[in-house]
Amino acid sequence: MESCAPEKTRVRNPEEPPSRLPGDLVVWFFVGLELATFGLLFLAFAFTKLMQPVVFAVGQASLDQTVGAINTLLLISASACAAHTLANVRAGRHRAATHWLGAALLLGLGFLFFKSREYMDKWQAGVDFASNDFYMLWTILTGFHFMHVVAGCVIFALLLHPVSRGRYNAQDCNALESGCVFWHMVDLLWIVLFPLVYLLV
Template sequence: MSIPASELSSAVGEDEPPARLAGDLVVWLFVGLELATFGLLFLAFAFTRLLQPEVFAAGQAGLDQSVGAINTLLLISASACAAHTLACARAGHHRTATRWLLAALLLGGGFLILKSHEYLTKWRAGTDFASNDFHMLWFMLTGFHFMHVMAGCVIFTLLLRPLAQGRYSAGNCNALESGCVFWHMVDLLWIVLFPLVYLLR
């Protein structure tokens, strides 16, 4: 007994739409470049710590792990809000999506405030780039990441208005997807940066 061609194609999944990479390809290329850049900085930090264990141990002892942990929760929560934003926008629930995106933006802003306070505390104590190799790399890594969080917050701010106006849908969500991809990269970088710089001895 033969199976009709239409049923056969459906059975093997030929009628299903092909998988699509979320967001713009340019954003993914940028993400790859940024991950490679941070990877080199992480290696530089780890290698220098092997050469100067006492300096790095003293520097890490002076960091506030609780602030770092709170910042980790803020970024992970912001990523969860961004994911909810995208899901709601694709489902056509634009008001709910706007609220989720605003929550992600506020959480990202909370990270920036806490990190700024951490920098200010260090500078008031006389600690800067020139203090030693640990603080030079700490400022470089966290400062570079800080700028990425700022960029992510700017992107979320720019996405808020068109999202509230209902411009995004399941078939037209490229800009929102790209913004979320960028933010998830920011979150991933911190998940590596926090234990490497604040916790590992």
């Protein structure tokens, strides 16, 4: 015999924001487009590697995996800081949010510093875009990603002032959410790029 008792429904806190995708819908379309673009580049890298295994093995052996691992840690840490920024803004702790966002920006700049050093070392060793197919694809993939990190750092820098002024709150933080979504995409792309280009032989 079935029970006639009414089902319990979850009562939403009036102060709790409604369930939705964070950030602007345009940002999500952009994220989808960028993921598709990088997906094609990843496939091109994997296919060319199958065609030229020796060239790619020699090229990968010349890359600094330690620096790549450091950059991975920097990006993941920056994503964590961005998430803490958003959580503190929603909780009304704007001073703490400012500190977390500043930390995310510094970590992103750290990535750019180490990546620039890697490019400089390769250039000084006589390696450039036209050296072979491995370095061409390495330059395209990491260079395109580098530009996204630059864009992410610019976004964080632009958000820093309004966050410090308490411009955003739990009901109005769309711009901050969009910036965090973009950065998480940048982080995700590197998490795929690093093992594919630096580790898998």
